[in-house]
Amino acid sequence: MPRDAPDTSSSSYGWRAGTATRVITPEQPMWMAGFAKRDEPATGVEHDLEATALALEDESGTLAAIVSADVLFVPRAIRDAVTQRCEVKYGLDPDSIVLAATHTHCGPEFRDFKVRMYADDVERYRTNAADYRERLEDELIAVIGEALDDREPARISYSHARCGFAMNRRLPVEDGIAHEQNPDAPVDHKVPVLVVEPDEGVDRTDGAAPSAIVFGYACHTTTLFFTKYCGDWAGFARRYLEERYPGATALCLLGCAGDQNPYPRGDVDLAKRHGRTMATTVRAAIESRRRPVRGPLRTGFEDCALEFEDPPSRDELEAMRKGDVRHLRVRAEALLTELDETGAIRTEHPYPIQTFGFGNDLTLVALGGEVLVEYGIQLKDRLEGPVWVAGYANDKFTYVPTARARAEGGYESEGAIRRSTFSGPLDPNAEERILRHVQALAERVRISRTIQ
Numbered sequence: 001m002p003r004d005a006p007d008t009s010s011s012s013y014g015w016r017a018g019t020a021t022r023v024i025t026p027e028q029p030m031w032m033a034g035f036a037k038r039d040e041p042a043t044g045v046e047h048d049l050e051a052t053a054l055a056l057e058d059e060s061g062t063l064a065a066i067v068s069a070d071v072l073f074v075p076r077a078i079r080d081a082v083t084q085r086c087e088v089k090y091g092l093d094p095d096s097i098v099l100a101a102t103h104t105h106c107g108p109e110f111r112d113f114k115v116r117m118y119a120d121d122v123e124r125y126r127t128n129a130a131d132y133r134e135r136l137e138d139e140l141i142a143v144i145g146e147a148l149d150d151r152e153p154a155r156i157s158y159s160h161a162r163c164g165f166a167m168n169r170r171l172p173v174e175d176g177i178a179h180e181q182n183p184d185a186p187v188d189h190k191v192p193v194l195v196v197e198p199d200e201g202v203d204r205t206d207g208a209a210p211s212a213i214v215f216g217y218a219c220h221t222t223t224l225f226f227t228k229y230c231g232d233w234a235g236f237a238r239r240y241l242e243e244r245y246p247g248a249t250a251l252c253l254l255g256c257a258g259d260q261n262p263y264p265r266g267d268v269d270l271a272k273r274h275g276r277t278m279a280t281t282v283r284a285a286i287e288s289r290r291r292p293v294r295g296p297l298r299t300g301f302e303d304c305a306l307e308f309e310d311p312p313s314r315d316e317l318e319a320m321r322k323g324d325v326r327h328l329r330v331r332a333e334a335l336l337t338e339l340d341e342t343g344a345i346r347t348e349h350p351y352p353i354q355t356f357g358f359g360n361d362l363t364l365v366a367l368g369g370e371v372l373v374e375y376g377i378q379l380k381d382r383l384e385g386p387v388w389v390a391g392y393a394n395d396k397f398t399y400v401p402t403a404r405a406r407a408e409g410g411y412e413s414e415g416a417i418r419r420s421t422f423s424g425p426l427d428p429n430a431e432e433r434i435l436r437h438v439q440a441l442a443e444r445v446r447i448s449r450t451i452q
Contacts, residue, residue: 017196107229
């Protein structure tokens with residue numbers, strides 16, 4: 001660490017922290033997630049997909065785990081199973097486990113609905129998807145357990161830097177919203193960085209080598225469109241950081257990236273370049289004047305009920321099921337099945353909101369689904385900082401547009417719903433409902449040390 005960087009041990013707190021990594025690359029042939037236009041399953045591996053975990057224990061013995069996995073989403077059913085088993089096996093409160101996806105579009109498609117929508121030889125890939133779901137659940141539990149076993153005394157600090165390859169992809173045109181670069185639309189280039197260093201029981205002015213590095217960025221992992229497994233720019237960034245800091249485990253928590261793409265994009269060299277840019281950005285934050293992060297650690301998890309518009313009528317769904325468009329046929333079949341089995345198609349869904357409060361030094365907010373960038377910007381304005389907002393956590397859900405984006409239309413507001421089992425577009429009131437819910441939950445987990 002440069003000599004002008006701070007001594008982060010000056011405000012020591014008795015953390016214990018551990019890390020672990022598990023390879024989650026599929027071993028069976030699988031269709032790939034994220035792009036509907038693929039016409040073949042995975043054909044190889046650019047680099048292994050991984051699940052990485054950071055386990056934390058504060059001075060009072062409160063335990064928590066942050067997990068990042070190289071998959072498109074971590075579905076709610078998997079989250080519920082993982083947290084329930086971890087509570088029994090490790091004594092971890094379900095509220096204290098963040099299960100986030102790096103949202104790579106070069107990972108396996110293991111959601112049954114999507115496999116039926118896109119894959120050829122459907123039954124084979126449905127079987128492989130079911131097997132992978134079981135494996136992923138086991139791997140996530142194992143990586144959490146290994147991180148807990150790895151706990152050692154640690155110091156934690158926070159900083160941030162800025163990175164510039166993300167750009168808003170919602171461009172107003174004459175007939176609506178185009179899926180193209182819009183340099184004038186909102187973007188969030190802030191890169192939050194959490195650094196975990198061994199606490200060796202001595203004062204240091206040069207800084208210890210990191211044992212864990214957690215970083216975030218509001219940008220889709222969509223540089224690549226091919227049929228090899230890969231973590232895209234986030235996967236390359238992690239590897240570059242672990243090369244630069246031997247012994248460190250790097251985790252990526254994607255931010256509110258629903259309407260943010262990496263540019264330019266299209267090949268592995270660009271993914272590597274973006275990964276190198278991110279790793280350099282994170283290094284700049286590591287070598288900056290970091291703030292100590294202390295406890296106590298408090299966690300919260302709640303579902304916020306969000307409403308969707310009414311579904312198509314039965315007649316409309318029957319007509320859709322007989323149509324020529326495959327993804328609409330599969331959607332109609334799913335909604336008709338729900339209607340026949342339950343008597344109604346759900347228009348309200350539980351939306352997961354999670355918060356970690358590190359004393360009054362840092363608040364981490366984890367949101368489900370593909371949250372548009374303005375949510376992160378607004379929450380950092382509304383909440384007392386520092387505030388870190390992550391998306392793609394604890395559920396697959398869908399896009400979460402702002403009220404303005406909902407009125408404008410476009411893929412994030414309307415198009416993506418046609419490839420889902422949700423009844424219709426999200427209600428415009430969802431934005432303020434989510435923001436208020438996050439604010440209340442964040443205030444409950446943030447504690448000033450003066451009132452401990």
